[in-house]
Amino acid sequence: RQTGTVETDAEKHDVEYLTPISIGTPPQNLIVDFDTGSSDLWVFSTEMAAKDIKGQAVYDPNNSSTSEKLQGSTWQITYGDGSSSSGDVYLDTVTIGNLTVPNQAVEAATKVSDEFTDDANNDGLLGLGFSSINTVQPTPQNTFFDNIKNNLDAPLFTADLKHGAPGSYNFGYIDPAAYVGNISWTPVDSSQGFWSFTSPGYAVGTEAMRNHSISGIADTGTTLLLLPKSVVKAYYEEIQGAQYDSNQGGYVFPCSPTPPDFVFGVSDGIVTVPGDMVSYAPVDSANQDCFGGIQSDTGIGFSIFGDVALKTSFVVFDAGGLQLGWGAKN
Numbered sequence: 001r002q003t004g005t006v007e008t009d010a011e012k013h014d015v016e017y018l019t020p021i022s023i024g025t026p027p028q029n030l031i032v033d034f035d036t037g038s039s040d041l042w043v044f045s046t047e048m049a050a051k052d053i054k055g056q057a058v059y060d061p062n063n064s065s066t067s068e069k070l071q072g073s074t075w076q077i078t079y080g081d082g083s084s085s086s087g088d089v090y091l092d093t094v095t096i097g098n099l100t101v102p103n104q105a106v107e108a109a110t111k112v113s114d115e116f117t118d119d120a121n122n123d124g125l126l127g128l129g130f131s132s133i134n135t136v137q138p139t140p141q142n143t144f145f146d147n148i149k150n151n152l153d154a155p156l157f158t159a160d161l162k163h164g165a166p167g168s169y170n171f172g173y174i175d176p177a178a179y180v181g182n183i184s185w186t187p188v189d190s191s192q193g194f195w196s197f198t199s200p201g202y203a204v205g206t207e208a209m210r211n212h213s214i215s216g217i218a219d220t221g222t223t224l225l226l227l228p229k230s231v232v233k234a235y236y237e238e239i240q241g242a243q244y245d246s247n248q249g250g251y252v253f254p255c256s257p258t259p260p261d262f263v264f265g266v267s268d269g270i271v272t273v274p275g276d277m278v279s280y281a282p283v284d285s286a287n288q289d290c291f292g293g294i295q296s297d298t299g300i301g302f303s304i305f306g307d308v309a310l311k312t313s314f315v316v317f318d319a320g321g322l323q324l325g326w327g328a329k330n
């Protein structure tokens with residue numbers, strides 16, 4: 001039985017968190033976005049048109065003595081923000097930190113949408129959702145975590161994402177030095193392939209908790225905290241000058257004073273998103289108005305607890321107990 005750890009770094013404004021992995025023999029080093037909201041491990045590859053690659057590292061299966069083409073298999077994924085990618089599939093050795101899966105399905109991209117081409121530092125995605133939503137056809141493939149979880153001391157991983165500082169993903173153990181107090185546990189519904197849970201309520205600033213349950217997914221691959229329209233409206237009503245700005249595509253408000261905290265319940269505990277983390281990023285160089293880190297989940301059908309929520313906590317993704325644990329960071 002094993003455990004592993006790997007450092008993850010925040011891009012500008014914590015828009016995404018990028019983590020090094022290696023693929024093949026000899027190892028090819030790529031830096032990818034660990035995404036608990038999807039379940040494909042796909043990478044930029046030598047099979048793509050040169051015009052679609054702008055600075056990314058690529059996987060070259062022909063340069064790996066351990067790659068094996070999964071004949072006849074293809075994949076295609078479209079994300080909630082409209083971005084997409086597709087390609088074919090190899091089995092190859094994948095290593096994260098000190099953990100290795102010898103025959104991991106590596107989805108080599110032949111095409112990616114502009115959002116990925118224009119994201120120079122991101123070489124692909126590593127899905128940490130449930131394998132039931134892997135897009136490989138005709139036979140869906142397992143995620144890295146599903147392939148290794150039975151070799152781990154415990155079938156779980158943890159995400160310790162930080163604001164503008166390196167964080168870490170750990171596999172197989174809960175680091176007692178990473179959190180203080182008790183971890184609040186809540187059951188996960190994995191039927192849609194996501195780490196889905198229901199928060200019993202929320203509060204704005206120092207107000208009393210409102211009994212308004214919010215169902216959503218813990219998604220390390222989504223930047224913001226996307227909540228029901230009614231909750232978002234109640235929050236921004238407490239900020240002088242906050243308004244929905246159709247040009248920016250979301251709520252914008254004066255960068256100072258610091259907005260109120262947003263608190264949401266997790267079973268017997270609470271998670272506090274500090275006001276200065278709700279203030280996501282200035283909308284212009286004048287730095288007067290800020291784009292909100294809390295926006296509406298309209299049209300998705302459930303909320304998305306993205307990085308704005310996750311980076312406040314030490315989060316345990318427990319596939320054994322099918323539960324999420326939220327702990328206060330040390």
Ligand SMILES: O=C([C@@H]1CCCNC1)N1CCCCC1
Binds near residue numbers: 036221304
């Ligand atoms: O495409 C996504 C997200 C996009 C950002 C990265 N994580 C996956 N989904 C999650 C929400 C429901 C629709 C699918």
